Amino acid sequence: MTATPAQPYSPSEPRARLRVLADALALAALPLIAVALLPAAFAGGGTRRWFGGRAESQRAEAQAAKDAAAAAFYELDTAQRDLRISIETITAVDASPAALRAVADFEAIGRRIDEASHQYIQAVDAHDLDRDDLEAAAATQARGQLTRAKDELVRVKGELDRFTDGLGPLLGKAETQLARLAPSVERARQSLLAASNALDAVRETGLKADGLAARLAALGPELTKLNQGAGQHGVPGTLERAERVAREAQAVRAEAERLPERAAEIDHRLVSLRTRAQALTTRSGQVEPILSELRRRFTAACWQDLQHVPDQSVEHVRQAEAKLAEAQSARDAQRWPDATALLSTARALLNSTDEAVSAAGDRLTRLNAVQKDPRQEIERTRFAIRDAQRLAMAGRHTPDPRDARPLDEAVARLERAIATLEGRHPDYWHFLTETEAVRHAVSDVVSRIREDRGAGH
Template identity: 60%
Template sequence: MTSGRVARDLTVSVVLLPLTLASVALAALPGSFTPGGTRRWGRGRSEESRARAQQAKDSAATAFYELDTAQRDLRITLETLSAAEESPESRRAAARFATLGEQVDRISHDYISTLDAHDLDAEQLDAGEANRAYRELSRVTDELVRARGDLTRFEQSLTPLVSRAQEQLAQVVPAVDRAKAALLAATEALDGARRSGLSADELAARLAGLGPELRALNEGAGQHGVRPTIQRAERVLREARAIAAEAARLPERAAEIDRRLTSLRTRAEAISHRAESVGPVLSELRRRFMANCWQDLQRVPEQAEEAVREAGEALAAARAERAAQRFDAATGQLSRAHELLGGADEAVSAAGDRLRRLTEIARDASGEVERARFAVRDAQRLAMRGRTVPDPRHAGPLDAAVARLERAVAELEEGGRNPDYWRFLTELEAVRESAASVVEAIRAGR
């Protein structure tokens, strides 16, 4: 039998056998062949398996790239959330992302290990090895896809947090811009003050103190956080606006300090001149009235002189501070001088007022008595308005005021030629104050 006949007979036999048996038979033949007589059937299966494995490898690579991209994008989202706010929700999201990250790292390591385990370009790669590579690459691809799905669902759950973070982020740029604009305006205001001849050193130091805050604003919310950045911008805005306003007022403040210096110096001279008249007033009081009427005024001349002297020192200090353009310090010294001169003015005026009032009461006390009685009667009428019996809380003080008034009148009449007019006046004043307190209490209660 020729070799051609044998080949044809074997071909017919292969067609009639089942596919699996045909495969076994062909594999067993040492001279099995492919069409054209140059390719074996076994190598064809190996190439087909290699192609499937290569396709699985490409799919795994695509899945790995998509997973890596999703993880990197999600990491940026979590960094944005962390920068935008420190809240329990953002902390829980960060913890969940860390857990997912561990899962992704494990799957990625499995993917790389699988790639390293199978060299699909090897010449000796057989069908069995290619099929194993296909199965393992398909498995790791499924894991990569599932992990990508977990990241996607997690990202969707962050939508409310992301929306809130975006709202806060949208506030950062306008807030920082406003702060920088305010700093520029403050700088220009300082320049304007300097052009008018004022150094404005204090304000310049305050403006320079905002330098670190400006650097932090330039570094951005990514480094310092969204909320802290917005708060920092607001602080810079307030301080810069205050500096600009004060710089704009510097010429006016300087002029105001100059006016107050002149006014207080004039007032000090007037009080010093008036204090010279206190001595004769005290002499008149001593001559005409008992000691109780003037003893508390004995040191008025010395007190006035001391107050005027201290006020003069304060004014000198204010002028020095004004010359150094330390306006806050100058204003403080002016306030001290004003207070000292006010006390001296009151003391000097008190002596003259005392003599005038004692002279009037000595001439005729009926006017003061009538004023006190009217105040008490007016309070009594108000206390009885709409009532048949007065409220004890009001009746008690008013009865005491009446009794006090009667005692004061009796003591004045019993004082003879030199009664204690000053005690009489203070007692009547106390009666009026008591009546006024009752009136105030009644009106507050209604």
Template identity: 65%
Template sequence: MRAPTPVHRGATDALGALIAAPLLATAALVTLLPTSFLGGGTRSWWRRGDNRGDALAAKDAAAEAFYELDSAQREVRISVEMIEAVEDSPAAHRAVAEFATLSQRVDEASHAYIEAVDAHDLTSEELDAGAAARARRELTKVCDELRGVKADLDRFAGTLAPLLERAEAELSRLVPAVDRAKQALLGATEALDAARALGLRADDLAARLAALAPELTKLNQGAGVHGVRDTLRRAEEVHTAAEAIRGEAARLPERAREIDRRLASLRTRTEALANRAQTVDPVLSELRRRYTVSCWQDLQQVPERAAHAIEQARAKLEEAARARAEQRWPDATAQLATVRALLNDADEAVSGAASRLQALNEVAKDPSAEVERTRFALRDAQRLAMAGRSTPDPRHAVPLDRAVSRVDLAVAALEEGRHPDYWHFLTEMAAIRRTAGEVVAAIREDLAAGR
């Protein structure tokens, strides 16, 4: 190849300069442009990806803490509501108040979580590194708050164990108590039906049973509507009332038979007493003839008193019979009780006149038996007063000494009088024996007390 001539060399150099100039300019331009423009990436670009991932992880952790706290709160709320429904103790009230405070903290932490999540769109392509970092920090803080509240909630739940045990024990009583109440109502209904089948209306029992219907409705509505405590109380009250109705209904046939027996018995007794009352006038006649006025004066009203009582008894028997026919059992029972009281009063009056005559006849024939009976009571009291003592207690000796004197005076009055007051003598002897009995009772009381 021919060597270039100087002309050729100049041309070649010029051409090379022309080619090299654009290349140098391009190289210079490249050095001036940002690397990110060339596709190589900058440090802030690749760190943006890490911040987004951290923020998303923080968001996931916060969401998990939020749901865990929400679940824990629901569980604890169920426990607290059960305690509140069953327990009425100061400890239960404190637990309810503490849970209300914790629930407020839960609400605040949850609200902060929701605000933090809504404040940051981590899926946005426009999310820069700073925003992602802020989102991560806020979500991490919220997550820590949620977990802290849950820890406090868990600790609180642990303190509820004793209250829960008592509440569960009460709840375990609820279903059996309601069942017992319903069974008692069924038993009362069946007993009432059985009584009615025998022709017994039992209207009062039916009314009492009907009055329990609203309570049965509330029992069926359950503790969810009326509370555990009120439901338990209502079940016990219904059970007691229904059992009472059932018992009375079951006894109703026997009650009717008993009233019939008492009606017949009291009618017989009334007629027998009316016949006995006719003997009072002859008794009074003999008393007037043989004894002083003081022996019979207080018996003058006996015939009239007995006749009036018997007349009232007959009227009450008729009222009792009408009440029995109308099945007004309480009225019939009350009327029969009045009849019995009237007959007892008349019987006492009639018997008193006959007993007075007998007692006066006996003491008029031989007063020594009455005197000996009284002296025996006094000697017995005196022996007890001297037991273990060289001298008796004046509290006991004085009334006994007076009683001995009274016996002597009563005997002397009986022996000296032309018309002895035997009734005064008898009442005086009875009074002296009562005095002796009172002294004996006082001595025994002192011995029992160690005096």
């Protein structure tokens, strides 16, 4: 009985035929030596006739080549399936040029795999190694074709392995993002829940949190997209959305939890700034007597720049009190940002008033001191100059011109300031501003000397 010839390979057949054929070959193949030991009488009339000799030897070698090719096909097919999973993982996460190149390279390797698999199937289909009348030459030809098919499968497998090794960084990045996906989405959901609970707790205390509630409501559509999943919106987009939702929800929660403290802080500032405004109103009334004494005892240059202080102080206090009233209204309406901004404006007005009122009193104190004895101011300035001169000469025989010139100018400037004290009506305020300017100039020289020496110059 002659075996039915194998049907030729058709390119239109599905790839599944490869695995079915290889499975059949692997499961049906019995060791040749076991078959040879079966008694001929037991085999019956339809069994293959064994001729022995060279033909059977070539048949065995061809079968071994066929088995080796089937094994190579299995390995290549399995590796390709695994690699396809890796490529799908990368494309689900990464749309970078490197990922797109990887997809194109995988498709190119897939075409080479198909060619090698086609060559293998053609070799299998072309030779029926189970035929009773298989000749040695046909077995030899089959062995050669199957060996070449196996070698091509092995070669393409090596190419596939090298490509797989090169995907390591892309695959690692993709797997990391996928591993972050579920925890990130869950963290966003929990953050939204915590923010909602915090808002409920604040409202129970009687405080409104309409702004925070609006911010939380705006995150609702984002939660819907998170629930729709990465399959619809992509892994990178879903990760970014989850992290943003979690961050914004956590900010809402933090502000909600701090709201009672913020309300108490605003109440305290309102009371404190009102008290300060009242105190400045009293102090502003003391500026005019100070100015009167300055006008009576000192030249106009000593007090002209303070003429505006009384009127300006009254106006600034009035403006501050108006801002405090607005802040109280904002606090009552629980418009917290508005209340905070108005309090800051009121505080700035009161600060400028405090500085102006204090400047008038300080001016009289300093002028009294220098009129009584200017020597203390003179010695203070001379000491600063001498100290800078000693520093400039430390470790040197001659001073650096960059240091000597400004220090010499400081000495001359101090002498000119002292000279202004002579005469019937000395300008004590000019004297004080000059000595202060001299000390500033000397201080600049000292700072530069220390910087240069610290830098090793």
